[in-house]
Each structure stands twice: as C-alpha cells, then as structure tokens.
Amino acid sequence: MMLENISPCAQKYWRERKSVVGAFWDIDFLLFDRILTGQFESGVQGDLLEIGALYGKSAILLGCHARPEEKVIVCDVFDNVEGDDENVAENTQSYRGLNRGRFEDNYKRWVDRPPVVIAELSQHIVNRVEPRSLRFAHVDGSHLYNVVRMDIANTRSILNDSGVVVMDDFRALHTPGVAAAVWDAVSNEGLIPICISEQKFYGSWNSEIARVTSLNLMQWVATQGDAINYGMQDVAGASVLLIQSPAPWKKYKLVMDLPTPWGTVKIVIVIPAPWRKHPAAPRLRDVFNQAWVRPYLGSRQAKAQSGIDHPMPDSAC
Numbered sequence: 162m163m164l165e166n167i168s169p170c171a172q173k174y175w176r177e178r179k180s181v182v183g184a185f186w187d188i189d190f191l192l193f194d195r196i197l198t199g200q201f202e203s204g205v206q207g208d209l210l211e212i213g214a215l216y217g218k219s220a221i222l223l224g225c226h227a228r229p230e231e232k233v234i235v236c237d238v239f240d241n242v243e244g245d246d247e248n249v250a251e252n253t254q255s256y257r258g259l260n261r262g263r264f265e266d267n268y269k270r271w272v273d274r275p276p277v278v279i280a281e282l283s284q285h286i287v288n289r290v291e292p293r294s295l296r297f298a299h300v301d302g303s304h305l306y307n308v309v310r311m312d313i314a315n316t317r318s319i320l321n322d323s324g325v326v327v328m329d330d331f332r333a334l335h336t337p338g339v340a341a342a343v344w345d346a347v348s349n350e351g352l353i354p355i356c357i358s359e360q361k362f363y364g365s366w367n368s369e370i371a372r373v374t375s376l377n378l379m380q381w382v383a384t385q386g387d388a389i390n391y392g393m394q395d396v397a398g399a400s401v402l403l404i405q406s407p408a409p410w411k412k413y414k415l416v417m418d419l420p421t422p423w424g425t426v427k428i429v430i431v432i433p434a435p436w437r438k439h440p441a442a443p444r445l446r447d448v449f450n451q452a453w454v455r456p457y458l459g460s461r462q463a464k465a466q467s468g469i470d471h472p473m474p475d476s477a478c
C-alpha cells in the first residue's frame with residue numbers, strides 16, 4: 162500500500178506503525194485515515210474516542226488526526242482489571258502485561274498532546290464524556306455481549322449528529338457477542354452500516370452521513386485497482402460496502418545482506434507460495450495481516466440507502 166494513500170498528518174506513524182504491538186490491520190488504518198480526513202474536509206468537528214486502547218496502535222492514529230480544539234479520549238481498564246467475572250477473565254487471559262504507562266509511552270512517540278485517559282470500565286463513559294460531543298468513536302474494548310450492547314448504546318448518546326462509530330471484531334469465532342450486538346443495533350436500533358472490513362464494522366446513526374461516507378469510500382477503493390477487493394451487498398435493508406485487505410503475494414522475496422571478507426554480498430531468494438492454496442491458508446491472514454483469497458464480495462454499483470442507484474466511475478467497472 163502506497164504512502165500517497167495516507168494523509169500527511171499520519172504518514173510518519175504509518176511508516177513506523179509496525180513498532181507498536183496490537184491488532185490494527187493496514188486496511189483499517191487506511192479507512193480510519195480516509196474517514197477522519199473526510200470529516201475534516203467537510204467541516205465536521207468533535208472529539209475522538211477509543212474504548213479499548215491496549216498499547217495504543219489505533220489510538221495513535223486518532224491522535225494524529227485530532228485538531229487543536231479536539232480531544233482524544235481513551236477508555237481502558239489497563240492493568241486495573243475489574244468488572245464482572247467474565248470481563249475479568251477475558252482481560253486477565255488476553256492482555257497480560259498491559260499497563261497505562263506502556264500505552265502512554267507509545268502514544269507520545271507520535272502525538273505531542275496527551276489524550277484524556279479514562280482508566281476505568283467503559284460503562285462509566287457516559288458520566289465522563291459530554292453528550293453529542295464526538296465525531297468519531299472506535300469501540301474495541303470487551304467482546305462480551307452485554308458490555309458491547311452497553312458500549313453501543315452509550316456511544317450513540319455521546320456521538321454528535323455527524324458521528325461515525327467503528328466496532329472491532331464483529332465477526333470472529335471468539336467474539337459472537339460483538340456480532341450479535343452490532344447486527345442487533347443495525348436491525349433494531351437504527352445503526353446504518355457504512356462498510357465492513359475483515360475486522361471492523363463502520364456505521365452511523367445518521368443516514369446521510371452513512372450514505373456519503375460509504376460512497377466516498379467506494380469511489381476511493383474503485384481507484385485502487387487490484388490492491389483492494391470490494392463489493393456491495395444488501396443486509397437487513399441497508400447497502401453495505403465490503404472491503405477486503407490487499408491481496409497476498411504470489412511470491413515471497415527474501416533479501417539478505419551477507420558480510421564476507423570481500424564486502425557485503427546481497428542474496429535474493431524468491432519463494433513461490435503454492436501453500437496459499439492450502440485449506441488452512443485463510444487462517445494465516447490473522448498472522449500475516451493479509452487476505453489470502455479474493456471472494457466475490459457483491460455488486461460494484463453503489464446504492465443510496467434510499468435504493469437509488471449511483472453508477473460508479475468507469476474505472477470501477
């Protein structure tokens with residue numbers, strides 16, 4: 162993925178992103194970057210929230226985008242593991258070694274202004290954040306159904322009219338609670354999908370914001386050639402844009418510098434990758450942050466939420 166795709170405020174972090182531990186795929190880096198830039202360009206203002214910061218991998222990108230008058234707010238229990246028994250077990254097992262200092266040390270490497278840290282359970286967020294004050298919320302805390310349901314309802318009340326919400330892990334084996342809570346909000350609580358990636362669901366409670374954001378993203382992916390696979394499907398009455406990460410390599414190139422008494426010799430080994438056809442290959446995407454297969458994802462014809470067709474530029478077809 163090319164650096165030209167990244168907005169100037171995030172380019173330094175993009176180049177160095179791999180030095181931060183966390184689960185934040187490149188495709189989501191790009192989508193966050195585009196949505197936050199689009200909000201800036203259309204004059205949308207508000208604070209930026211992340212529930213579940215871990216070591217800061219995604220929160221740092223919010224920090225890169227916050228304007229001087231905007232706050233980045235992060236909510237995480239860090240090592241003060243509390244909550245109900247299941248949430249305690251989830252956090253103890255999943256995030257051993259986490260503490261607030263490690264998050265803050267990472268964050269300040271790329272962002273000068275410290276975030277507002279709410280180091281407690283996300284259920285308290287509505288008492289700490291002004292109603293309707295956010296333009297962007299990334300919900301990436303607990304994966305348990307009851308907590309996620311509450312996070313969605315709380316986020317709705319603190320997002321402003323133009324706000325966008327991103328839900329992490331809405332479709333993994335270990336996160337059925339996120340899936341159920343997200344699609345329940347779509348079916349029954351007016352949450353409108355903008356797009357989905359391998360890991361994240363993007364939505365808004367404002368149908369016009371959802372429609373325009375989805376259309377802008379579709380126009381962008383349509384210019385990316387083979388690098389991004391995408392399509393549109395109708396789900397529960399809404400048109401959802403599906404965006405898949407860059408296609409995998411067909412060959413893997415290993416380059417090594419070998420010091421010898423006569424100088425450095427460059428050794429290049431090209432390894433074909435037939436193993437990507439192996440039935441287990443799709444699982445490797447979680448290890449390598451790459452999609453392995455390119456399924457048909459749906460029509461490439463954008464539809465407004467009202468059902469009116471919007472033909473895409475020629476390059477998309």
Ligand SMILES: C[S@@+](CC[C@H](N)C(=O)[O-])C[C@H]1O[C@@H](n2cnc3c(N)ncnc32)[C@H](O)[C@@H]1O
Nearest residue numbers: 183184213214215218219237238282283302303
């Ligand atoms: C999946 S990680 C977040 C990943 C992170 N966004 C990144 O980019 O790497 C989930 C985080 O949520 C926090 N967490 C879990 N349950 C929580 C709760 N009920 N309230 C607040 N934070 C919670 C954990 O401590 C952990 O740091």
